[in-house]
Amino acid sequence: MDVTDFPDDLVQTQAAWNATYQALAAPGPRDTTALRRRLLLLSVRLWWHPYWETAPSAPATRCELRHLAHADGAVRAA
Numbered sequence: 887m888d889v890t891d892f893p894d895d896l897v898q899t900q901a902a903w904n905a906t907y908q909a910l911a912a913p914g915p916r917d918t919t920a921l922r923r924r925l926l927l928l929s930v931r932l933w934w935h936p937y938w939e940t941a942p943s944a945p946a947t948r949c950e951l952r953h954l955a956h957a958d959g960a961v962r963a964a
Contacts (some may be wrong), residue, residue, distance in 0.1 A: 892937065896932070896935050896937050897951070899931050899932055900952060900955035901955040901956075901958060902928055902930065902957055903932060903955075904956055906924050906928060909921055910925060922927075
């Protein structure tokens with residue numbers, strides 16, 4: 887699959903979504919209400935980001951964004 891140039895803020899938002907989801911999925915999460923609200927807010931930001939008006943919003947492109955953000959988060963954690 888071709889590498890798509892995603893805006894930095896979109897990749898950062900996806901990485902924040904991934905981190906929030908992982909925090910919510912962890913055993914015994916604290917303050918689940920706040921985590922769920924944050925996940926919803928980030929989901930809205932991802933779905934309605936201006937990037938999708940100019941780029942193909944095919945499911946494959948969104949999946950590529952998720953993989954890129956996950957890989958970027960893993961690199962930063964290392």
